[in-house]
Amino acid sequence: xxxxxxxxVHPAEMKELTSEKPFEFLPLPEQICxxxxxxxxxxxxxxxxxxxxxxxxxxxxxxxxxxxxxxHSPVTGKIxxxxxIITLTGIRSEAxxxxxxxxxxxxxxxxxxxxxxxxxxxxxxxxQAGIVGQGGAAFPxxxxxxxxxxxKIDYVILNAxxxxxxxxxxxxxxxxxxxxxxxxxxLILKAAGVLYGIIGVEDNKPEAIKKxxxxxxNEENISLKVLKTKYPQGAEKMLIKAxxxxxxxxxxxxxxxxxxxxNVGTAVSIYNAVVKGEPQINAFLTVSGLGxxxxxxxxxxxxxxxxxxxxxxxxxxxxxxxxxxxxxxxxFAQFDLNSPVTKATSGILVLTGKEAPGIKxxxxxxCGRCLSVCPLDLAPTRLYKFSRFDxxxxxxxxxxxxxxxxxxxxxxCPAGIPLVQWIRYGKRKxxxxxxxxxx
Amino acid sequence: xxxxxxxxxxxxxxxxxxxxxxVHSKFTTQxxxxxxxxxxxxxxxxxxxxxxxxxxxxxxxxxxxAVLSEIxxxxxxxxxxxxxxxxxxLTGLLLGLIIPPNFSLTSAAIGSAFAIIIGKELFxxxxxxxxxxxxxxxxxxxxxxxxxxxTWSKPxxxxxxxxxxxxxxxxxxxxxxxxxxxxxxGNVGGSIGETSALAIIIGGVFLIxxxxxxxxxxxxxxxxxxxxxxxxxxxxxxxxxxxxxHLFSGGFLLGAFFMATDWVTSPYTSAGMWIYGLLxxxxxxxxxxxxxxxxxxxxxxxxxxxxxxxxxxxxxxKIFGEAK
Ligand code: SF4
Ligand code: SF4
Numbered sequence: 001x002x003x004x005x006x007x008x009v010h011p012a013e014m015k016e017l018t019s020e021k022p023f024e025f026l027p028l029p030e031q032i033c034x035x036x037x038x039x040x041x042x043x044x045x046x047x048x049x050x051x052x053x054x055x056x057x058x059x060x061x062x063x064x065x066x067x068x069x070x071x072h073s074p075v076t077g078k079i080x081x082x083x084x085i086i087t088l089t090g091i092r093s094e095a096x097x098x099x100x101x102x103x104x105x106x107x108x109x110x111x112x113x114x115x116x117x118x119x120x121x122x123x124x125x126x127x128q129a130g131i132v133g134q135g136g137a138a139f140p141x142x143x144x145x146x147x148x149x150x151x152k153i154d155y156v157i158l159n160a161x162x163x164x165x166x167x168x169x170x171x172x173x174x175x176x177x178x179x180x181x182x183x184x185x186x187l188i189l190k191a192a193g194v195l196y197g198i199i200g201v202e203d204n205k206p207e208a209i210k211k212x213x214x215x216x217x218n219e220e221n222i223s224l225k226v227l228k229t230k231y232p233q234g235a236e237k238m239l240i241k242a243x244x245x246x247x248x249x250x251x252x253x254x255x256x257x258x259x260x261x262x263n264v265g266t267a268v269s270i271y272n273a274v275v276k277g278e279p280q281i282n283a284f285l286t287v288s289g290l291g292x293x294x295x296x297x298x299x300x301x302x303x304x305x306x307x308x309x310x311x312x313x314x315x316x317x318x319x320x321x322x323x324x325x326x327x328x329x330x331x332f333a334q335f336d337l338n339s340p341v342t343k344a345t346s347g348i349l350v351l352t353g354k355e356a357p358g359i360k361x362x363x364x365x366x367c368g369r370c371l372s373v374c375p376l377d378l379a380p381t382r383l384y385k386f387s388r389f390d391x392x393x394x395x396x397x398x399x400x401x402x403x404x405x406x407x408x409x410x411x412x413c414p415a416g417i418p419l420v421q422w423i424r425y426g427k428r429k430x431x432x433x434x435x436x437x438x439x
Numbered sequence: 440x441x442x443x444x445x446x447x448x449x450x451x452x453x454x455x456x457x458x459x460x461x462v463h464s465k466f467t468t469q470x471x472x473x474x475x476x477x478x479x480x481x482x483x484x485x486x487x488x489x490x491x492x493x494x495x496x497x498x499x500x501x502x503x504x505a506v507l508s509e510i511x512x513x514x515x516x517x518x519x520x521x522x523x524x525x526x527x528x529l530t531g532l533l534l535g536l537i538i539p540p541n542f543s544l545t546s547a548a549i550g551s552a553f554a555i556i557i558g559k560e561l562f563x564x565x566x567x568x569x570x571x572x573x574x575x576x577x578x579x580x581x582x583x584x585x586x587x588x589x590t591w592s593k594p595x596x597x598x599x600x601x602x603x604x605x606x607x608x609x610x611x612x613x614x615x616x617x618x619x620x621x622x623x624x625g626n627v628g629g630s631i632g633e634t635s636a637l638a639i640i641i642g643g644v645f646l647i648x649x650x651x652x653x654x655x656x657x658x659x660x661x662x663x664x665x666x667x668x669x670x671x672x673x674x675x676x677x678x679x680x681x682x683x684x685h686l687f688s689g690g691f692l693l694g695a696f697f698m699a700t701d702w703v704t705s706p707y708t709s710a711g712m713w714i715y716g717l718l719x720x721x722x723x724x725x726x727x728x729x730x731x732x733x734x735x736x737x738x739x740x741x742x743x744x745x746x747x748x749x750x751x752x753x754x755x756x757k758i759f760g761e762a763k
Pocket of ligand 1: 380383402404405410
């Protein structure tokens with residue numbers, strides 16, 4: 001039996017484009033562009049200057065504050081210059097341009113034994129390795145490994161839903177790196193001092209489920225939960241609901257209902273950091289869409305420009321309409337092929353007009369299709385109307401700040417109203433308002 | 440190398456930059472409206488079979504008048520012509536199906552224009568209207584042409600016992616009950632497209648199947664009608680008709696599947712749909728049994744249309760995770 005949450009939608013999956021394509025290494029680019037803001041929180045502080053030599057794995061920027069992460073050089077070479085860029089998620093960031101040299105020298109950390117390593121050592125290592133969550137928000141992972149002592153945590157849930165269409169990178173992890181995933185989860189359990197681990201997978205991945213079942217046969221503390229395939233099954237609140245039946249109240253965190261959630265990719269990064277001593281210098285991503293010549297799953301150095309990736313995949317087809325970083329439901333449209341991949345990039349999609357039609361907007365029909373699919377039981381049409389007409393107080397009253405911006409409502413609106421776009425606008429405006437009030 | 444770089448730059452300049460989500464479900468307003476129009480095809484066929492091909496002319500005129508009035512209003516208002524969305528056509532089609540057979544073409548056109556101009560555009564157009572436009576048109580015709588609106592034709596394959604009066608009127612005024620079988624097939628007196636339960640159910644089930652119509656509204660109306668009808672039938676089976684007669688006669692099913700379910704004028708919360716459907720049926724039963732008119736579907740729906748905003752507000756579900 002599969003379990004799930006109420007609401008949600010089921011867009012065309014499009015996973016078949018890449019699901020059988022094993023990870024390939026992208027040939028190292030000549031030049032990379034490393035943003036200093038690759039995580040939630042403050043951007044990292046650069047430790048190097050123009051002309052300095054750097055080695056692969058060397059820390060070149062240190063965290064600034066609690067919610068920040070260090071940045072390491074993914075290649076060996078020389079710092080060419082620093083510059084200012086817009087990242088794939090639309091944030092302004094300082095960036096370092098590194099020219100790669102042919103010397104193959106690295107500066108990795110000392111490998112640790114995953115069975116005997118101490119709890120504190122794991123947390124420290126995750127922090128040093130600059131690991132950030134790969135689900136989307138790019139929250140520094142070590143923070144989530146040390147829950148507040150007053151919260152009793154029952155489960156670590158590994159998010160292997162991969163509910164965004166097109167993306168198959170988590171699926172490839174489950175198939176190709178099953179051991180790494182499980183060991184990574186065990187390291188998380190140990191670090192957080194939690195007894196039980198649950199892996200949540202959508203039922204559209206039978207191969208991966210079979211593989212996991214085999215490996216987990218001898219594991220007492222880790223179980224597999226098969227979930228119904230629908231979007232946004234991978235959203236934290238929805239995943240917790242489907243796996244444990246618990247509901248995270250508005251404004252609360254998974255901690256508050258005894259859960260910690262990590263992405264499969266994060267587990268692999270933790271494995272790499274502990275067992276191989278490798279900081280997070282590579283991004284694992286799916287390159288897909290009907291607008292790219294050859295869809296692939298790739299391992300690319302963080303900081304690689306989109307252009308290198310797209311060229312390696314045979315280039316863009318003539319009917320390409322949009323380039324998106326991330327999935328089609330929550331990803332960001334791109335305009336500059338020089339933009340670099342970051343630690344949290346999960347996919348690059350080249351979509352054609354057929355895939356991303358762009359619906360002409362008409363009047364709200366009061367049809368309720370947005371309400372019936374909103375996983376959080378909000379009233380998207382009302383949130384949208386209040387936001388559009390700048391009635392932020394009213395919007396806040398009916399749950400504006402609770403919206404997780406999953407876009408399910410917009411996807412389902414027959415009138416083509418950009419609901420979540422207006423709600424985002426409302427959230428931005430009103431959080432500024434809320435701040436003003438408290439000051 | 441430089442060549443391919445140039446190419447990429449060219450491609451990228453043509454890219455679209457709108458924000459997520461980048462994909463969309465296949466339902467758009469336009470597709471939905473035309474699918475609803477399509478689902479009325481069985482009712483259209485039943486109209487031609489039971490009352491003759493002339494009814495198609497009446498319906499055609501009604502549709503044309505609706506579309507033309509919308510065009511005229513939009514031109515006067517200098518706003519975009521939206522007739523391709525199929526909603527004006529749908530209003531004309533529905534109105535054509537709920538007037539008596541052999542209706543005058545001029546009156547049909549006037550009713551249809553009224554439906555669009557007063558019932559829809561006066562409120563601001565599609566989405567802003569409070570009442571179902573086709574029913575507004577019918578209410579107008581009822582007031583303007585009371586005699587024509589109650590002049591019924593005998594169906595084509597009438598056996599001797601079938602009168603031209605509608606089954607509901609025959610019961611109300613003469614205590615004559617019509618058999619269930621002709622009611623289901625549609626070989627009885629009544630509005631052009633409302634007599635064949637079978638044709639209406641085929642279209643209605645299609646709309647429920649493709650998730651355009653929410654099953655809660657027709658189901659709550661049907662259950663409500665059976666419930667309230669049964670209560671009176673148990674009290675006095677001679678004086679009050681049985682619930683199945685209620686269900687299959689008059690415009691009930693057409694109302695339940697195609698009028699009360701109109702997106703714009705019905706509730707969008709699940710609980711709201713139940714309340715709305717049950718109350719419509721209560722009004723229908725009360726009017727049919729105690730009012731001066733034999734039929735009450737139109738009033739049941741129009742009255743409840745007015746309460747939709749209130750019902751929506753009162754029945755909004757709790758936000759996920761809030762204490763229940
Ligand atoms: S974007 Fe917000 S309002 Fe829309 S479906 Fe998601 S949570 Fe609900
Ligand atoms: S889905 Fe679109 S048209 Fe329907 S109620 Fe929501 S906003 Fe209005």
